[in-house]
Amino acid sequence: MTAATTAPVEAQDTHAHIDPAAQVANAATAPVQTRSERPHSFDAADFGVPTGREVNWKHTPVTQLTGLFRTSSDSDGVTVDVTPSRYLRTALGFGDAPRGEFFRPEDVVSAVAWQGGTEAQHIAIPADEEIAEPIFVQLVGQGAELRADQHIVIEAGPNSSATVVLRHTGSAQLAQNVEILVRDGARLTVVSAQEWADDAIHASAHQARVDRDASLTHFVVSFGGGVVRVNPNVELAGAGSEARLYGLSYADAGQHLESQVYMHHKGAHTVGDVLYKGALQGQGAHSVWIGDVLIGPDATGTDSYEANRNLVLTEGARADSIPNLEIETGDILGAGHASATGRFDDEQLFYLQARGITEEEARRLVVLGFLSDIVQRLGVPSLEEELLAAIELELQAVNA
Template sequence: MTQVSTDHSRATLAGDHSHGSAPAADKADKPRSFELSAFPIPGGREEDWRFTPIARMADLFADELTGSAPDITFDGVRLDEGAADLPFDVVFDSCPCVGSVGAPSDRTAVVAWANRGTPTCVTISESLERPYVFEIVGNSSEAAAQHLTLNITEGVTATVVLRHTGTARLTQTVEIDVAEGANLTVVTTQEWDEDAVHAAAHRISAGKDAVVKHIAVTLGADLVRLTTDVEFAGEGADVELLGLYFTDAGQHHEHRLFMEHRLPNCVSDATYKGALQGKDAHAVWVGDVLIGHDATGTDTYELNRNLLLTEGARADSVPNLEIETGEIAGAGHASATGRFDDEQLFYLMSRGVPEDLARRLVVRGFFAELINRIGVPEVQDRLIAAIEAELDQTMALVK
């Protein structure tokens, strides 16, 4: 594809350093607080909000939200109704772990905390071969908040899927606490109805030698703004962040990552890919990595790629590195946004491939490597089907 890119190869960097198309902020001073007053309602000029259409989510900034949070079900059973045979422990409201994985870092996150109501705290202490699939189904157009905590105990291997469907205007917190030596794959899919608005703050704590794969798939809704903050709580932790989004006309999909390396010998890797089509389709990706003074031996890389399938779509991509020690294994980032490559299309068509199939092949190839890295067959199959449905729309737009 024809690309506009910034590409920095993996290298060992010394001293204070930062990259990005926006003015670099000091990520070491990123604000965090459980107090509403710490985060005034944004006006749109703030660095963290300058890409966001805040008027479309203004009701999620209010001090008090009165809407009903989406239901959370597992195997058809609502968690708040209880079940004796669930393969995990669930506690409501009084669990001391609620709020233990860092504090909110923006306005919608602190509103979610202030309006958390009865939090849901899930503790997984048993390894299952099949994924733990939680259906989060919205049925209200009134602004609401929700708080979910996932605790993965020491040495457990688990896959958790959070599937969001229905309609909602929701600000949500998901705390993910992964204990020493645990191995977690967590998938969040945003498959909302077209009128939904979803602001989500995912806060991850990775313990010593823990392995975490966090996968964000965003396909639906009018607006999605997902922030993922990673804290390395023990040496040797390894965190991989993967994301895929397909943004249609009028949709706004925004993903913001913050990986905070404060301990030695931890690894982080982020790869996000998005395709956009239609008038006013807008995707935003911001990746921030902070490597502190004591985080020697850190190895980190972040990558974002965007494919513009039609005229009228826009993607903003901002990678940033802030490095406070030169004693690291490697750090780098790459970002590219480009339109559909006519040369690739011509190459395929010159070899007898019909145009509509050629377009599908190019887009499938763009996403293939990322889909294969997900490693959850159920999610991969649904994702491939969803991309095929999106490509049907693409064919209609280009004809």
């Protein structure tokens, strides 16, 4: 590992990487079967180049991501603007706290983003401060052929309250890490909205630690981009911590939208709720959701649930949905998972049409009702209005 990539590293488990072609040093030869067993490295070379046969890459069009499998000498393809700017602190280099306090790359792209993001943006909410208006981070791609490697740290001080919205527009090839630290008693909402142009490529790892009596609400909203893969990883480390992870996607023809979600209940009396919803239309539209929940041996009194729902609107679209649950203690309040993918409910359509509503309008109302459930949880009125308008535009396309 080079000096530029050094950082505090936890002792590695003697397991193989979930990616069999990426053997981290001292790993065994048996493929990893669970998300919790993935080893980590800050060196992209330790992971190798995915082939598409690996467990954590087999649903991803890896040939379209090859530009993100190695660091770039030119990494200015995305501009960043933070409003209000008073919450943007001095950039963090390697070894500058709190960068790397929790984040550990678990695949080649997150390691590339760590190495290439030599100066990490640091957004910090002071302790005890309650910020009513959202903090907007505008990330604008400067061209489909341009690269960017990026690391962002969002830190909510003890007993603070804030909403941070990451908005991705334009086009670029972006390898991105987002490190989220929610200190004791803090309440933080993070929204990552992917509104890219059709030719953008975006792979991002969001890793968050939630401390004692703190809460994180995290949204992944993906409408634009050619290939978008945003993988949230949340550790409920402190007793009484909570996390609510919500996702919304709308995939069009030829578009790939993916999220691999991991929630680790580590502390006692933690609460987790995961709900991702997606709509798909057009030939080759593809969505992927993989949800992993680990309830650790000390996570007594845990209450956790994860679900994924997909609505397929046309022929030729495909949704892959894989929920997983690991429980290492019997002393919990509850744990469960669910997944469903289907077409329009004929009974719903019949009910609406029987009341004089046309079939086209009935389909529109069903889709809006299905997706607006997530939109209305955002708590950012301007963004809610834009997303509802975007859904209307998508529906016009499918009904044309």
